[in-house]
Amino acid sequence: MISSYLKEEIDLRISRISALLAEMGCDAMLVTSNVNLFYTSGRVFSGYTYITKEGEVKYFVKRPVGLQGDNVKYIRKPEQIAELLEAKPQKIALELDSLTVNDYTRLSKVFADSEKCDASGILRRCRAVKTAYEIEKMKESGVGHDEAYKHIREIYREGMTDMELQVEVERQLRLQGSLGIFRIHGESMEIFMGNVLCGDNADAPSPYDFAMGGAGLHESLPVGCNGTVIEPGMTVMVDMCGNFNGYMTDMTRVFYVGKLDETAKKAHELSMAIHHRLMEEGKPGVAASRLYEIAMEMTKEAGLEAYFMGHKQQAGYIGHGVGIEVNESPVLAPRSRDVLEAGNIIALEPKYVIPGVGAVGVESTYVVTETGLECVTNYPEEIAEL
Amino acid sequence: MISSYLKEEIDLRISRISALLAEMGCDAMLVTSNVNLFYTSGRVFSGYTYITKEGEVKYFVKRPVGLQGDNVKYIRKPEQIAELLEAKPQKIALELDSLTVNDYTRLSKVFADSEKCDASGILRRCRAVKTAYEIEKMKESGVGHDEAYKHIREIYREGMTDMELQVEVERQLRLQGSLGIFRIHGESMEIFMGNVLCGDNADAPSPYDFAMGGAGLHESLPVGCNGTVIEPGMTVMVDMCGNFNGYMTDMTRVFYVGKLDETAKKAHELSMAIHHRLMEEGKPGVAASRLYEIAMEMTKEAGLEAYFMGHKQQAGYIGHGVGIEVNESPVLAPRSRDVLEAGNIIALEPKYVIPGVGAVGVESTYVVTETGLECVTNYPEEIAEL
Numbered sequence: 001m002i003s004s005y006l007k008e009e010i011d012l013r014i015s016r017i018s019a020l021l022a023e024m025g026c027d028a029m030l031v032t033s034n035v036n037l038f039y040t041s042g043r044v045f046s047g048y049t050y051i052t053k054e055g056e057v058k059y060f061v062k063r064p065v066g067l068q069g070d071n072v073k074y075i076r077k078p079e080q081i082a083e084l085l086e087a088k089p090q091k092i093a094l095e096l097d098s099l100t101v102n103d104y105t106r107l108s109k110v111f112a113d114s115e116k117c118d119a120s121g122i123l124r125r126c127r128a129v130k131t132a133y134e135i136e137k138m139k140e141s142g143v144g145h146d147e148a149y150k151h152i153r154e155i156y157r158e159g160m161t162d163m164e165l166q167v168e169v170e171r172q173l174r175l176q177g178s179l180g181i182f183r184i185h186g187e188s189m190e191i192f193m194g195n196v197l198c199g200d201n202a203d204a205p206s207p208y209d210f211a212m213g214g215a216g217l218h219e220s221l222p223v224g225c226n227g228t229v230i231e232p233g234m235t236v237m238v239d240m241c242g243n244f245n246g247y248m249t250d251m252t253r254v255f256y257v258g259k260l261d262e263t264a265k266k267a268h269e270l271s272m273a274i275h276h277r278l279m280e281e282g283k284p285g286v287a288a289s290r291l292y293e294i295a296m297e298m299t300k301e302a303g304l305e306a307y308f309m310g311h312k313q314q315a316g317y318i319g320h321g322v323g324i325e326v327n328e329s330p331v332l333a334p335r336s337r338d339v340l341e342a343g344n345i346i347a348l349e350p351k352y353v354i355p356g357v358g359a360v361g362v363e364s365t366y367v368v369t370e371t372g373l374e375c376v377t378n379y380p381e382e383i384a385e386l
Numbered sequence: 387m388i389s390s391y392l393k394e395e396i397d398l399r400i401s402r403i404s405a406l407l408a409e410m411g412c413d414a415m416l417v418t419s420n421v422n423l424f425y426t427s428g429r430v431f432s433g434y435t436y437i438t439k440e441g442e443v444k445y446f447v448k449r450p451v452g453l454q455g456d457n458v459k460y461i462r463k464p465e466q467i468a469e470l471l472e473a474k475p476q477k478i479a480l481e482l483d484s485l486t487v488n489d490y491t492r493l494s495k496v497f498a499d500s501e502k503c504d505a506s507g508i509l510r511r512c513r514a515v516k517t518a519y520e521i522e523k524m525k526e527s528g529v530g531h532d533e534a535y536k537h538i539r540e541i542y543r544e545g546m547t548d549m550e551l552q553v554e555v556e557r558q559l560r561l562q563g564s565l566g567i568f569r570i571h572g573e574s575m576e577i578f579m580g581n582v583l584c585g586d587n588a589d590a591p592s593p594y595d596f597a598m599g600g601a602g603l604h605e606s607l608p609v610g611c612n613g614t615v616i617e618p619g620m621t622v623m624v625d626m627c628g629n630f631n632g633y634m635t636d637m638t639r640v641f642y643v644g645k646l647d648e649t650a651k652k653a654h655e656l657s658m659a660i661h662h663r664l665m666e667e668g669k670p671g672v673a674a675s676r677l678y679e680i681a682m683e684m685t686k687e688a689g690l691e692a693y694f695m696g697h698k699q700q701a702g703y704i705g706h707g708v709g710i711e712v713n714e715s716p717v718l719a720p721r722s723r724d725v726l727e728a729g730n731i732i733a734l735e736p737k738y739v740i741p742g743v744g745a746v747g748v749e750s751t752y753v754v755t756e757t758g759l760e761c762v763t764n765y766p767e768e769i770a771e772l
Contacts (some may be wrong), residue, residue, distance in 0.1 A: 003605050034576060043605035046574060046593040064591035064599070064608070065699045096487040098573060101480075102504070104487045120488070167560040174553040179607050180578035187484060187573075188432060190420060192566035205450035207432040213450065219389050219429035220632025220710075221565050222450070246606025313451045324606075 003042030232258025389428030618644025
């Protein structure tokens with residue numbers, strides 16, 4: 001073991017991966033990304049996890065110095081892996097969804113005689129179904145996240161900008177022990193610790209595929225708060241991530257200043273109603289797309305579809321898996337082929353953007369259980385006055 | 387123009403890229419990474435910048451909606467690029483150092499008849515030599531960075547942990563307008579906004595290739611502060627990044643509590659002396675490796691090589707280019723083949739780890755000019771009592 005994780009936990013993950021390797025007719029997998037090195041070892045290191053379809057695991061470590069374990073081999077460069085393996089795999093899975101072309105080219109030569117296939121799908125599938133241990137970690141993260149949100153109303157001062165409020169929420173999260181880092185799959189997705197969106201800035205289209213946009217403070221990171229002064233009549237959406245132990249929770253709560261617009265109030269209540277309905281509907285065996293459909297049907301019934309998931313630019317999903325990264329499987333979108341499984345952890349975020357007012361709607365993180373969705377982010381859902 | 391940048395600035399960058407394309411016998415480049423989309427357009431968007439060796443540029447945009455310009459073409463998927471180009475390139479440069487294998491495979495089909503080559507080196511070379519505009523942006527970022535550091539001594543309270551101090555420094559940076567996000571080239575490099583390292587935690591080896599380590603708060607991000615209570619006799623190294631406009635400055639300053647250890651004092655003064663010497667030596671035409679050699683010679687003369695760039699695990703460089711990312715060219719390492727050019731911007735960080743005390747040494751960001759290095763991070767270098 002090269003981490004503080006229980007051996008049983010790592011063994012369980014490795015056994016799932018090796019079963020899928022065997023199913024794909026693949027002899028071995030070489031894990032290369034930090035998130036999957038963490039998943040397969042319990043820690044981030046510089047190097048590679050090598051897993052065979054028989055369930056053997058080896059850690060080829062470049063840094064840090066000093067890791068212990070029978071299955072730890074120190075290397076300086078990937079070419080040494082080939083020398084250290086007793087048997088060469090006929091077919092090897094590599095992370096084609098995250099490996100760069102140049103790194104892949106180098107590793108291809110290390111496994112010159114092996115057929116290559118994609119490890120990304122296997123790892124995505126394994127990680128989508130959380131172990132009991134991972135569910136505990138998500139709950140732990142949810143508690144820290146809740147604690148930080150409890151300070152939002154006391155932080156607010158009249159005349160504050162969205163940015164000033166966000167900085168204080170970030171500070172509360174960090175003081176609770178958040179690691180700060182926001183891990184997202186896909187190089188084109190970027191964000192800092194989350195977003196605070198006030199008034200019409202919520203409707204500013206963003207290049208990123210997040211549920212909501214925001215102009216951002218600078219064109220080099222065009223998402224989120226933009227310096228809007230929080231004024232009466234606006235809603236204030238706080239959508240930050242919690243990451244207290246490598247597992248991220250996603251939670252959005254909304255506040256308002258002065259008088260709350262009627263349509264905004266109605267839309268926020270609709271979002272809460274969708275959550276409550278989906279908590280019952282979201283069971284193993286249900287299509288992820290079905291949850292999207294229900295949210296859309298309820299939205300259409302209320303006549304709010306023009307505001308659903310944005311106004312000028314609309315996002316095409318209402319939720320996503322979360323875990324080590326914020327965009328895991330399953331995806332709750334109309335054309336998603338994912339089917340819910342017990343142990344999935346999903347963030348549900350049916351949201352609305354009301355022009356002239358701002359964004360409303362709840363986002364919470366849930367575990368899929370046999371009896372429905374169990375919430376791990378429990379700060380009150382109601383829209384509250386700041 | 388799809389950003390607030392001056393057309394002349396973007397034209398200058400595009401002309402440099404197209405000249406290098408022509409030099410390589412390459413007809414065009416397709417830019418895909420956020421950092422290089424920002425470099426070639428002045429903003430981040432979801433899509434592609436297409437540049438020909440004749441200096442023409444087109445922006446193929448997926449998101450956000452609403453970007454204007456003669457050379458903006460909206461697309462839903464990369465396959466449309468081929469349809470929209472009048473002439474197909476015989477040879478096209480793609481970012482092989484950041485494109486994932488799966489994205490590359492897809493783009494390869496879009497340019498099925500074109501020979502492929504690597505765009506990464508061209509872009510790295512262009513970005514290493516900053517324009518006058520970029521130098522101004524770095525100076526702007528340096529001013530915000532300095533302002534935040536001015537609060538460090540007033541933030542400190544007896545009994546604080548390294549984490550508590552770091553959170554307050556982060557807050558100051560954010561209140562000054564830092565965008566927070568830390569851009570690093572290479573998927574295996576991760577960090578939040580920077581590091582505060584106290585006492586022996588500075589000597590904890592990290593998996594990442596940063597100058598200093600630190601155990602971190604969790605095995606999922608094993609770098610930086612680890613909850614050490616700041617106590618008399620320790621040094622406190624504050625190494626945070628400034629990023630106020632898409633351009634990052636890197637600055638380390640060191641403080642101490644109680645009595646300052648004599649070796650630590652000597653090593654910090656040596657670091658300052660190395661900076662002053664290299665400010666004179668660092669001119670266009672000088673080998674980057676030469677700066678490393680000078681630092682090593684001065685360190686050996688002082689008998690401090692056992693502590694140089696770490697103690698248990700030592701980093702193999704004393705500085706690096708900075709700009710949109712924190713690890714640009716040139717690299718100041720023994721085997722670096724980089725030669726300094728006017729307009730390079732480098733962070734110099736000769737540092738020492740003294741067992742039982744902590745890390746010392748200055749890091750500042752400099753512009754390479756004809757007369758030597760010009761500093762853009764001007765908070766006082768001296769080690770100061772907290």
